[in-house]
Amino acid sequence: MTRVTDDIIIRAVARVIMPFIQIYALYVIMHGHHSPGGGFQGGVILGASFILYLITHGLEDAKKRMSELKAGLFSSFGLLIYSGIGLLCLIMGSNYLDYGRLSTLLKVIPAQARSLGILGVEIGVGIAVMAVMFSIFFDISTGGVVPEDEQELETGDE
Amino acid sequence: MRFLALIAVIITGIILIYGSVDMPDWGDPHSPASLHVSPRYIEKTMEETATPNMVTSVLADYRGYDTLGETTVIFTAGISCILILRERKRRKKRKINPKNPTNHV
Numbered sequence: 581m582t583r584v585t586d587d588i589i590i591r592a593v594a595r596v597i598m599p600f601i602q603i604y605a606l607y608v609i610m611h612g613h614h615s616p617g618g619g620f621q622g623g624v625i626l627g628a629s630f631i632l633y634l635i636t637h638g639l640e641d642a643k644k645r646m647s648e649l650k651a652g653l654f655s656s657f658g659l660l661i662y663s664g665i666g667l668l669c670l671i672m673g674s675n676y677l678d679y680g681r682l683s684t685l686l687k688v689i690p691a692q693a694r695s696l697g698i699l700g701v702e703i704g705v706g707i708a709v710m711a712v713m714f715s716i717f718f719d720i721s722t723g724g725v726v727p728e729d730e731q732e733l734e735t736g737d738e
Numbered sequence: 739m740r741f742l743a744l745i746a747v748i749i750t751g752i753i754l755i756y757g758s759v760d761m762p763d764w765g766d767p768h769s770p771a772s773l774h775v776s777p778r779y780i781e782k783t784m785e786e787t788a789t790p791n792m793v794t795s796v797l798a799d800y801r802g803y804d805t806l807g808e809t810t811v812i813f814t815a816g817i818s819c820i821l822i823l824r825e826r827k828r829r830k831k832r833k834i835n836p837k838n839p840t841n842h843v
Contacts (some may be wrong), residue, residue, distance in 0.1 A: 613789045618797065620808075659813050662806055677802035680786075690839065691788040698789060698798040704811050712816035719823040 586607035596637035623709025658708025
């Protein structure tokens with residue numbers, strides 16, 4: 581399932597399509613203010629692009645781009661962005677996740693600060709969802725066995 | 739025991755159905771949600787959050803806690819998959835076929 585496919589067409593097409601998927605994912609995240617979309621949807625699309633890479637190029641190559649450790653760190657990091665923005669509001673003297681008070685920090689009117697706060701939160705959600713999607717797919721497709729161990733075993737046996 | 743569980747499920751179902759009778763009709767303009775919550779969001783969203791998409795402003799601003807919880811749920815799902823499926827330590831001792839290293843079942 582995670583082995584490199586022999587079909588050059590699949591690999592070439594995936595390589596061409598991936599940047600467009602990622603740009604579209606960033607667009608969906610960033611454009612959530614004006615159109616349907618947002619962190620969850622954009623994060624899933626972004627995660628799908630990494631999953632496509634894993635399917636077409638195999639585990640070894642995919643681990644260079646996005647390892648299971650990085651995915652775990654990114655998922656925590658995304659949640660940290662969300663709760664960090666909430667905590668920042670608390671430090672600035674308003675309620676948790678009440679972005680209006682960030683206006684003094686960002687030097688804009690409160691309404692604009694709320695808009696930017698929403699954007700920051702959506703980015704956090706997007707990162708977390710992307711990393712979790714990749715992490716779950718990684719675990720299920722490998723059955724939880726990380727190839728690093730296998731390589732160690734292989735050299736140990738020789 | 740199974741019979742008891744069935745009775746508990748039926749009673750809970752009856753209570754839930756009884757409770758749903760009191761709920762306002764779908765799209766009822768006189769329901770509490772339509773009377774003051776929705777108009778507040780519709781009228782003040784642009785003024786307060788400068789976000790044209792009302793869904794986004796409700797999701798991430800007015801109901802920010804809820805979305806934080808949703809993100810935590812997704813994060814928990816990822817962590818659970820790691821905890822259940824990943825077995826890094828135990829496999830170290832196992833010998834595998836060097837000719838076919840990806841065959842791990």
